[in-house]
Amino acid sequence: MMHSDFHVVSAKDLCLTFQTNDGPVHALKDVNLQIDKGDFVSFIGPSGCGKTTFLRAIAALENPTSGELMVNGTTPELARKDRAYGYVFQAAGLYPWRTIARNIKLPLEIMGFTKAEQKERVERVLKLVDLEGFGNKFPWQLSGGMQQRASIARALSFDADILLMDEPFGALDEIVRDHLNEQLLKLWSSTGKTIGFVTHSIPEAVYLSTKIVVMSPRPGRITDVIESTLPKERPLSIRDSQDFIDIAHRVREGLRAGHGDGAADA
Amino acid sequence: MRKLFAVCTVVLVIVVLWYSAAVKMNAKWAHDQAARAKVELSFSDLVRDTWAQERPVLPAPHQVAAELWDSTVMKKVNSKRSLIFHGWITLEATLLGFVVGTLLGIVLSVGIIYIRAMDMSVMPWAIASQTIPILAIAPMIIVVLNSVGIQGLIPKAIISAYLSFFPVLVGMVKGLRAPDHMQLDLLKTYNASRSDAFYKLRLPSSVPYLFTSMKVGIAASLVGTIVGELPTGAIRGLGARLLTGSYYGQTIQMWAALFAAALLAAGLVALVGLAEKSVLKKMGMVR
Structure with missing residues (x-):
C-alpha cells in the first residue's frame, strides 16, 4: 500500500469477472503488476487473455470485482478526473465531421482549455506525430496510418503522463506498422511518458517494450513478466540482434505454455 | 448522358x-x-x-398538360381556378405540419435516447399511431377542432405533422444511437458530460439520418395535408380541387391536381435534398 505511491500503476490480486448468459467469465484472475514511471509495458497474449480488460480497468472503463488497482497512487476514477491518461483505441475513431485539428481539439474543448491554448496545443502535438500541415484535412483525406497518428495526437493533446494504447496498429499493414513503431519509440523517449500497449505481435512487443507482460486465457492471468535487456536507443535493425531473438523466444515460450494450460482447461 | x-x-x-x-x-x-x-x-x-x-x-397526357398549363400560367394567381392558388394553400399547411412534425420527432427521439421510461413506452404508441388509417382519423381531427372553433390551416397542419413525425422519430433514434461503444468510451476517458456527448457526438452523428427521414417526412406531410383538405367541405387546396373534380366528373381537373401535387412533392423532396447536400458538405461528410 505504501509502495503503490511510487508506481504509476499497481495491481494487487486483481480479479474481474463478467457475468454473461453462459455463466461468469473470469477475464482477470489474481493479477499482480507494477508499472513504473517511464516504462513502456506491452501486454501480449491470445484473445480472451484479459489484456484489453486490464488496460480498460486502468482507464476506469471496467470495474474490478476484487483486489486493488491504483493509478498514480489513487483510484482509476480519480486518476481519470486528474487527466492521468490518454487512451488510443484500435480504430482511430476520428469524427468524420471534424477536421484533424478540430478532432484533436475535442478533448481540449471538453476539458475547458482556452481557444488560444487549444490552438497552440494542436500545433504542438501535430508536430509530435509528424502531421504538420494536415490540421485542416478531414479524416477521410488521410491514410489509415495517418489517421491513427492523429488519434495518438488527440490522446497526447492534454498532457496526460500515461498513454494507454489498445492494439493501436492492429489494423495497419506491416510496413506502416514498422514506421509507426519507430515513431512511437521516438515520441516515448522525447516525452518520457509511461505507455501501456496491448498487442498481438511478438516482434512489436519486443521492439517497443521495456517490460513485456505475457498473459493467457481462461482465466485471464499473467504467466510471465519479461524485463527487456535491449538498450533504450532502438533502430529497426535491432530486430536482427541476438538479444532481440532471445527475448522474442522467451515471449513465444510463455505464450505457448499459457496456451497449453488453456487447452487443458477446455 | x-x-x-x-x-x-x-x-x-x-x-x-x-x-x-x-x-x-x-x-x-x-x-x-x-x-x-x-x-x-x-x-x-x-x-x-x-x-x-x-x-x-x-384523360390523355396532352389534355392533362393543357389543363395544368391553363390552370397555372393562364389563370390569375388569386383565382379559385388557379392551381397555384390551391397549391399555395396546400403548401402552407404542409410546411407548417412538416416543421411541427420534424420538431416533434426530434424531441421524442431525444427523450427515447435519454429517458428509459420513454424508451420502453413511446415507440409502440408511435407505431400504433401510423397503423391507424389517416383517412379515418383526419375527419375526426377536423370535426373536433372545428367544434372548438379552430379551422383552416391548423387542423390540416396537425394531420400533416401526424404523418411526418414518424419517419423523423425512427431516423433520429437510429442516428442518435449510431455512435458505437468505442466512441462513447473515448468520451468517457475525457470525463465528458452527457451534454458533451449529446452535442459533440450524438447530434452530429444523427444529421445524415435526419435528412434521410426528412425527405420521407416532407412527402408524408403533403399527403397528410391533401387528406386533411378532403373533408373540409372542399373549398381550397389541392385536396379540395381533387374532391370537386370527382364530384363533377372533371377527370382532367383531377389529374391536373394530382400532377400538381406530385410536382410539389418532388420539388419539396429536392429542396430537402439540396439542404442535405449543403449541410453535409459544410460538415465535411461529402467526399
Whole structure:
C-alpha cells in the first residue's frame, strides 16, 4: 500500500469477472503488476487473455470485482478526473465531421482549455506525430496510418503522463506498422511518458517494450513478466540482434505454455 | 448522358402505355356516342375521339398538360381556378405540419435516447399511431377542432405533422444511437458530460439520418395535408380541387391536381435534398 505511491500503476490480486448468459467469465484472475514511471509495458497474449480488460480497468472503463488497482497512487476514477491518461483505441475513431485539428481539439474543448491554448496545443502535438500541415484535412483525406497518428495526437493533446494504447496498429499493414513503431519509440523517449500497449505481435512487443507482460486465457492471468535487456536507443535493425531473438523466444515460450494450460482447461 | 437516356426511355414507355390505355378506357363512350348518332367509327376516328373527350375515364397526357398549363400560367394567381392558388394553400399547411412534425420527432427521439421510461413506452404508441388509417382519423381531427372553433390551416397542419413525425422519430433514434461503444468510451476517458456527448457526438452523428427521414417526412406531410383538405367541405387546396373534380366528373381537373401535387412533392423532396447536400458538405461528410 505504501509502495503503490511510487508506481504509476499497481495491481494487487486483481480479479474481474463478467457475468454473461453462459455463466461468469473470469477475464482477470489474481493479477499482480507494477508499472513504473517511464516504462513502456506491452501486454501480449491470445484473445480472451484479459489484456484489453486490464488496460480498460486502468482507464476506469471496467470495474474490478476484487483486489486493488491504483493509478498514480489513487483510484482509476480519480486518476481519470486528474487527466492521468490518454487512451488510443484500435480504430482511430476520428469524427468524420471534424477536421484533424478540430478532432484533436475535442478533448481540449471538453476539458475547458482556452481557444488560444487549444490552438497552440494542436500545433504542438501535430508536430509530435509528424502531421504538420494536415490540421485542416478531414479524416477521410488521410491514410489509415495517418489517421491513427492523429488519434495518438488527440490522446497526447492534454498532457496526460500515461498513454494507454489498445492494439493501436492492429489494423495497419506491416510496413506502416514498422514506421509507426519507430515513431512511437521516438515520441516515448522525447516525452518520457509511461505507455501501456496491448498487442498481438511478438516482434512489436519486443521492439517497443521495456517490460513485456505475457498473459493467457481462461482465466485471464499473467504467466510471465519479461524485463527487456535491449538498450533504450532502438533502430529497426535491432530486430536482427541476438538479444532481440532471445527475448522474442522467451515471449513465444510463455505464450505457448499459457496456451497449453488453456487447452487443458477446455 | 446515359442516365438522361434511361429516364427519357422510361418516360416514353409510360406515355405510350398511357395513350393506348386512354384509347381502350374511353372507347366505350366513343362507341356509345357513335351508335346514338348512327355513324360508323373508323379506327382513326376512335383514337381522335378518345384522346379529346371532355370527361374521359382516363384523360390523355396532352389534355392533362393543357389543363395544368391553363390552370397555372393562364389563370390569375388569386383565382379559385388557379392551381397555384390551391397549391399555395396546400403548401402552407404542409410546411407548417412538416416543421411541427420534424420538431416533434426530434424531441421524442431525444427523450427515447435519454429517458428509459420513454424508451420502453413511446415507440409502440408511435407505431400504433401510423397503423391507424389517416383517412379515418383526419375527419375526426377536423370535426373536433372545428367544434372548438379552430379551422383552416391548423387542423390540416396537425394531420400533416401526424404523418411526418414518424419517419423523423425512427431516423433520429437510429442516428442518435449510431455512435458505437468505442466512441462513447473515448468520451468517457475525457470525463465528458452527457451534454458533451449529446452535442459533440450524438447530434452530429444523427444529421445524415435526419435528412434521410426528412425527405420521407416532407412527402408524408403533403399527403397528410391533401387528406386533411378532403373533408373540409372542399373549398381550397389541392385536396379540395381533387374532391370537386370527382364530384363533377372533371377527370382532367383531377389529374391536373394530382400532377400538381406530385410536382410539389418532388420539388419539396429536392429542396430537402439540396439542404442535405449543403449541410453535409459544410460538415465535411461529402467526399
